[in-house]
Amino acid sequence: MLCMECGHELERVCGPMTETYRGREYTVDGIVRDVCPACGEYEISAEESDKLDRAIDEAYRRDEGLLAPSEIKALRKSLNLNQKEFESLLGVSSPTCSRWETGSMVQSHTADKLMRVFLDHPEYAVEVLEPSRMVATSSKPITLPKRQEQWGSGNAPIRGKFNVVPGGKAA
Numbered sequence: 001m002l003c004m005e006c007g008h009e010l011e012r013v014c015g016p017m018t019e020t021y022r023g024r025e026y027t028v029d030g031i032v033r034d035v036c037p038a039c040g041e042y043e044i045s046a047e048e049s050d051k052l053d054r055a056i057d058e059a060y061r062r063d064e065g066l067l068a069p070s071e072i073k074a075l076r077k078s079l080n081l082n083q084k085e086f087e088s089l090l091g092v093s094s095p096t097c098s099r100w101e102t103g104s105m106v107q108s109h110t111a112d113k114l115m116r117v118f119l120d121h122p123e124y125a126v127e128v129l130e131p132s133r134m135v136a137t138s139s140k141p142i143t144l145p146k147r148q149e150q151w152g153s154g155n156a157p158i159r160g161k162f163n164v165v166p167g168g169k170a171a
C-alpha cells in the first residue's frame with residue numbers, strides 16, 4: 001500500500017499510539033496501522049480505530065472518575081427501568097443510554113453526577129418519574145373551580161344575593 005500523501009510505501013506497525021482527547025493525551029498500545037516512514041501519515045482500519053477510541057474513552061472515564069458502562073447498566077437495572085425510561089429519568093435523548101452502556105459514548109459530568117444521586121438514593125427516581133406516569137395513565141377529566149360571581153366595578157350597582165336597604169339594616 002502506498003502513502004496517499006507522498007506515494008511512499010507504507011509500513012505495517014503494531015505499537016503505541018498517542019491521541020489527544022478532551023484536552024488530555026492518551027497513549028494506547030497494540031494498535032495496528034500502516035505508517036508512512038517518509039511523512040508520518042498513516043492508515044488505520046475502522047476496527048482498530050474503534051479499539052483505540054474505546055481504550056481512550058475508558059482511560060478518560062477512569063481519570064475523570066466517571067461511571068463505567070457496566071456500572072451505568074447495573075444502576076439502570078437496579079432501578080428496574082428500561083433504556084427509554086432511564087433516558088427519560090435523566091432528561092437525555094435516545095439512544096444515549098445504549099451508547100453509554102456499550103461504551104461508544106462517554107457521559108457528561110452532569111449526567112454522571114445525576115446518576116450517582118440515583119445510585120445513592122434510588123427512591124428519588126420514583127419521585128422524578130411518577131408525575132409523568134400519572135399524566136400518562138390518568139383518565140380523570142380535569143375540573144376547574146367554578147368562576148366566582150364578580151363584584152361590580154366602578155359606579156355599577158352591587159349585584160348579588162345581598163339586599164341593600166338604604167338607611168336601614170340588611171333584611
Ligand SMILES: [Zn+2]
Nearest residue numbers: 003006036039
Ligand atoms: Zn507519506
